[in-house]
Amino acid sequence: MTQYRAIRGMNDILPEETPLWQYLEQQVRLLLGSYGYSEIRLPLVEQTELFSRGIGEVTDIVEKEMYSFPDRNGDSLSLRPEGTAGCVRAVCQHSLATVVQKLWYSGPMFRYERPQKGRQRQFHQVGVEAFGIESADIDAELILLSARLWKNLGIDGQLELQLNTIGSAETRTAYRAALVEYLRDFEGVLDEDSVRRLDTNPLRILDSKNRSTQRLLDNAPALLDYLDTSSAEHFQQLQELLRAVGLDFTLNQRLVRGLDYYNRTVFEWVTDALGAQGTVCAGGRYDSLVQQLGGKATPAAGFAMGMERLVLLLQGLGDAPVTANPADVYFVAAGEGAQKLAFQIAEQLRDQLPERQLLVHCGGGSFKSQMKKADKSGASLAVILGDQEVSDGTAGLKKMRHADAQGRQQTLLQSELAGQICELLKQEG
């Protein structure tokens, strides 16, 4: 029984899983680079106020999910529950938005929630943000690059794009009033959470999972009818751009986001392969956030993707796209002299083959047990050194998993070893 456990909801990513994470991160990095986005690295901790002002005081994230604590000087700090607020803060602080900025970041986020499939208390997001562009083309680009990432990862078949617009602040004020007026009449039949939201955040009622609430909404006023003309045009342009490149999407009028800063475009990539946490990537436009956080008015749009959820999708692919790297050469060394010799030869070989994985056996043991380790390492070649080789200047070189038992092992001079290994590895590619 282990004495210490990781904090609930904060999981270790074990060596077995890291190759898949590295693969995912690499694909993300390449793709974002190809669209001209630059990485920005941000602190995990910010002033609590940045989040309450940015995300919204009455959102669940701020109300009950933040890890907040007083700093030693009494300031209230919080572990970031999302990345956009901090990114906007950095953009303002360093006056980055004097020109168009296309940025991305990745790292852990923290929310105090009950863990379940696809949901941790410490989880990882990659966020992508574009500052300084008001037109719908950047909305389209953000969506297109995410679509391309799914394709590159081979998970595009499992994802569907849902799209909506929530218009301007005025749109929502007017619509909110109409929606509340409509729903008040059904207060008796609404589910408990939706009743509460009538006062706090009525738009969130739209994406309630409650079936009877959803039925009530069938006859509710539609946000589209309250849309201001420029938002309507913006939305129209976005759809045209997406259609122009043949990207499928579903209009979902009940799609609203849980963070207050969004306006106009909102979108989600959803899957039914992950149980209840089906949103893998989501975002939208947030034109007033920069100004709201003290910067110059700057239009902006962005999205975030949940890395754990993407990893789950990749793992579900069956054919694991990545596995652990097998070794190339394993040095079996029995005896003190052989150990020294193995290190010498291996170090020399590392100069010539920096890309190859060379393992020198450590920890002693019989030839037999060392050979077992060599086999398990996946190495294609084993170098065998013992007292005899030390004294006569030779080395055994064995091709592991070689069909022909006869030609499997050769004895050669130590001076020939490096050249022969290079040659054999080159043959294998």
Place this chain on the structure above:
RNA sequence: GUGGCCGUAGCUCAUCAGGUAGAGCACCGGAUUGUGGCUCCGGAGGUGGCGGGUUCGAGACCCGUCGGCCACCCCA
């Protein structure tokens, strides 16, 4: 925060009217002298999450607690 299911070796799990625990995989060693993969033999490894209760006796029953999973909620 609420609810359902679950908690036995590193991992996956079993056993039994309640009588103080097993298998497979993994690990270690051996099967002729210094050599892997297959097979065979052997070994190590568990205060049965923790605490309390019922009982002559509990891993098995009851209560509590902690933890896990899933769902609500929330959201990436």
